[in-house]
Each structure stands twice: as C-alpha cells, then as structure tokens.
Amino acid sequence: MKLSIIIPMYNAGGFIGTCLRSCMSQDLSRDEYEVIVVNDGSTDDGPAVVLGMIESNGWDNVRVVDRENGGLSAARNTGFGEASGEYIWFVDADDWIQDNCLGRLLEKVEGQDVLVLGAVDYCRHEGTMQKGDVFSYPEEVSRSGPEHLMAMSERLKMCVPFSILNRKFLLDNGLRFVPGLIHEDAEFMPRAICIAKTVHVTTMTPYCRLVRQGSLSRDYNPARVNALLEVASRLHSFSGSGKVGEEQLPSMNSIISNVLNQSFKLVKAFSVHDAGLERRFSEEFRSMGWTRKIFLKAKEFKYRLEGVLISIFPKHPVKVYSLLARFR
Numbered sequence: 001m002k003l004s005i006i007i008p009m010y011n012a013g014g015f016i017g018t019c020l021r022s023c024m025s026q027d028l029s030r031d032e033y034e035v036i037v038v039n040d041g042s043t044d045d046g047p048a049v050v051l052g053m054i055e056s057n058g059w060d061n062v063r064v065v066d067r068e069n070g071g072l073s074a075a076r077n078t079g080f081g082e083a084s085g086e087y088i089w090f091v092d093a094d095d096w097i098q099d100n101c102l103g104r105l106l107e108k109v110e111g112q113d114v115l116v117l118g119a120v121d122y123c124r125h126e127g128t129m130q131k132g133d134v135f136s137y138p139e140e141v142s143r144s145g146p147e148h149l150m151a152m153s154e155r156l157k158m159c160v161p162f163s164i165l166n167r168k169f170l171l172d173n174g175l176r177f178v179p180g181l182i183h184e185d186a187e188f189m190p191r192a193i194c195i196a197k198t199v200h201v202t203t204m205t206p207y208c209r210l211v212r213q214g215s216l217s218r219d220y221n222p223a224r225v226n227a228l229l230e231v232a233s234r235l236h237s238f239s240g241s242g243k244v245g246e247e248q249l250p251s252m253n254s255i256i257s258n259v260l261n262q263s264f265k266l267v268k269a270f271s272v273h274d275a276g277l278e279r280r281f282s283e284e285f286r287s288m289g290w291t292r293k294i295f296l297k298a299k300e301f302k303y304r305l306e307g308v309l310i311s312i313f314p315k316h317p318v319k320v321y322s323l324l325a326r327f328r
Helices: 016-024 046-057 072-082 102-109 145-155 167-172 184-195 222-239 249-270 277-287 291-296 301-312 317-325
Strands: 003-009 033-040 062-067 087-090 114-116 119-125 128-135 141-143 163-166 199-201 207-210
Touching: 003 016, 003 046, 003 072, 003 102, 016 033, 016 046, 016 062, 033 046, 033 072, 046 062, 062 072, 072 087, 087 102, 087 167, 102 114, 102 163, 141 145, 145 184, 145 199, 145 249, 163 167, 163 184, 184 222, 184 249, 222 249, 222 277, 222 291, 249 277, 249 291, 249 301, 249 317, 277 317, 291 301, 301 317
Parallel strands: 003 033, 003 087, 033 062, 114 199, 119 207
Antiparallel strands: 087 163, 114 163, 119 128, 141 199
C-alpha cells in the first residue's frame, strides 16, 4: 500500500519548506509514499526551494511537476494524474502535517474510500506561531458515505485536506475538481462523501492549517460571491442526478443552504465597497428559482425558517440572513 501526497504550489516560497519538511519527517520508508509538488506556474523562488531541498537531502520520493498557472483545482487534477499511490492526500503548500503521522493514517485508511480527519489551526501573531482552534471528531467510527453525510449535514467539513481519498474510488467515479472554480472544496467534498461506500472517521488531528488574519471586507473579491452561487447550483444539479438518495436530500439541502448563506455573508461584507452589490445579487438570486425550495426542504429548522422569510421578502435575502444571524 502506497500514499501519494500532492502539494499544489503557487508563489509559496515562504511556506513550502515547512510543508515539505513535515511531509518528510514521517514514520514510513520512502518506498511507501511519494510527494508530488505541482508547480502551478510560480513566479517566486518556490520551485528553487523545493529542488534545493530534494538535492541536499537526497529525497528520491519527492518530485516537482511543472505546469502553466491554472489555479488550485487544475493543479490538484494534474497531481492526481501523476500519482501512483493507492491513496491520495491533498496538502496545501502553506500548511503542514504532524511528524510521524502517516503510519497510523495508512492503517486507518486501508480498505476505505475516504478517511476523514481532524485539524489544528495556527496563526502568526507578533512574529510567533500560535495554536488556534482544534477541530476533531469525538470517536472513531466507520460508516457509509451517505450515513456520514446525514450525520454531519451542514457541519460536513469542506476542506479537502481534511481527508485522505482512495485513488481507485476517485477514478471509478470520475471525481475531479472543477478547473477555475473558487471555493472548489465546497463543491467537491459533498459529492465525494455522498458517493463513497466506506468512510472511516478518525479522532486524529494530523493536519495543521495556517490561518491568515484579516477581515472579509478587506478581502474584497466579488468573484467569490458568484463562485458560491455556482457551487450551490452544481450541488443542486448533483442532487437531481439520481446519486443522492431520498434520505440524504434534506442533509444535502442543508449543505447547499449553508453555501448560499456564505454568499449572503460575503455580499453583506463586500457592500462597503460596492453599494449596488446587494441589489444586483438579490436580482440574480431571485432568478435562481429553485433556491427557496432548498431552504424549505433542508434538514435544519433554521434553514426552513430562512426559506419562509425569503418567500415573504424575496427581494431581500441578504437582509433576511443578517436578521437571523443575530440569533444564531
């Protein structure tokens, strides 16, 4: 059994060294895993850093794959196409993994379509790295993907690096990332979990995520709003494809409702930069005639209530969200 760690890299020269060292500080022999760094058209010193580390340390299980810049989804797809391991772990270039975690993870993932795991957030504060939130599952459990979807519902973790995926499972089901799509994880993970026959949940927290401090209003990017609407639309289409069972539909509707709420949140934050954004967004949202039913048929009462209020005030979905957010 072999693991492929895929690290998409774009102008991550200041982070890739930490990430790569963590991947090589493991309790597996080099023939048991490989590390593929996908250079997504970087213009900084990231590729040189990686090549220098490979040469100086003699890491024969690490290689760099160069491609033209195409975004995170395309880089992940490229890395997947190059991978030879039975299992795939997508690790972001500015994050890292715990030392000596791979041996235990491979034991847990064997025979599974998906292994879902916990993570620890870190942030830089006044020049030091400080530990932040810890996300972990309370118990080890094995279940089907649909069972996991229903158990987690809106709390389903969308971050792709919070899982290790069976390569054959991905190939057999044609699971790939949508090139050019922002918030691609939110589109990919619900599909993968819903289709998976076997999911193992571990209490381990081996993934270390670097969280950048900042506010939504400062991270102004209107394209993110449109991307979330596209994610919601794609998940809605997936729900109608016959791959989502009747039992799972309320949970999938809650996931889609949560994605739509993230778009409302961004519109509210970005409106300080564009006074007309909320009006234009509301018009586009109303043109998506299926959204109200998604809320009304969600698993959680809070989304059903939101659907009722949006039905009463169809021109003001962001204001409805803002009102309800005060009580959540």
